[in-house]
Amino acid sequence: MAKEKVVNANKRAGQLASAQNAYRARMRDEGFRRLQEWLPEGTMNALKAICERHGISQREAIIRSIRQELKNRGRAEEA
Known part of the structure; x- marks a missing residue:
């Protein structure tokens, strides 16, 4: 059960990182700078x-x- 929680946490972290990268790319494409x-x-x-x-x-x-x-x-x- 603990291993499953770690796998799920890693999967979620990857999803969050992917979403954040997509957001940053959209903002750059719209002419924004960080x-x-x-x-x-x-x-x-x-x-x-x-x-x-x-x-x-x-x-x-x-x-x-x-x-x-x-x-x-x-x-x-x-x-």
């Missing part, structure tokens, strides 16, 4: 508060912030 950064705790807390206040994802908050900055500089077409 961002992974470390933020100070206060900045992260502020980002979470902004997201909760506006009901948006962290990704959407970052996109909006960059678009607004470009708009302020008169270069919104780049976003």
